[in-house]
Amino acid sequence: MANYQKILVAVDLSSESKVVLRKAQLIAGSSAEIYLIYVQEPMDNVYVGIVPQSAAFSGLGDLEAQLGEELKQKLLALGETFEIPAERLHILNGSPAHEIHRFAEENAVQLIVIGTHGQKGLQLLLGSTANAVLHGAACDVLSVRIGASR
């Protein structure tokens, strides 16, 4: 059995993304392909029920496009730092767990690497992205503990 050859690293583009990527690179063999993925949730998903649907928010589409451009630049910079070819950097749109599963299956990914803060209590019940990714994944999942002491 060979080591993981196709690895999907899902990041939130925070500064902690580097920790997650570094772990993925340590596990990856020299011949492994790493896909670096960011999933942008549509703003109307995020804000539904929080902000009123008024004319003041008709600019949401523009804002989303602007944010998308900023995220793209961040992803490109991160890819450059870790020497991941531009064709393996992807911004997907939709629900994170769903998009990660879909991309993993379409690209025959063998390992998904994702950061987690190790939710407890209520957060555990509500579920986290790492939790949602774990369930329903057709491949192995490495959950990298963020902010851990070791």
Next chain:
Amino acid sequence: MANYQKILVAVDLSSESKVVLRKAQLIAGSSAEIYLIYVQEPMDNVYVGIVPQSAAFSGLGDLEAQLGEELKQKLLALGETFEIPAERLHILNGSPAHEIHRFAEENAVQLIVIGTHGQKGLQLLLGSTANAVLHGAACDVLSVRIGASR
């Protein structure tokens, strides 16, 4: 940053345990220490509310001891197959997630490897051992998908 040097592999001693161990060994560097752990839940935990607490079950302690011996032999055999020294094979007693977390912290483990069947629906809500291990772990967790097509 060095690769994982201390790895805890938690198995249920089913035939699928070999798949989980093999993945752990692929990730482990040549100098890494692998601890192979089985957690035996006390029978009165497992059967509480299922079987009546009657005199017919006064032999539960003997049965538990006998089962414990069989599990020990299985763990030893698995350890031998994967060349894990006997002093790194451990049978713990208690709640799986709790014992795995405790052992990991006491031994400064950097990665926990555990098998998962990828629960969906109701099982997702009820939680699985892999899920319980992920939450509250102070280190990284690799969930190895059992019965997956790749």
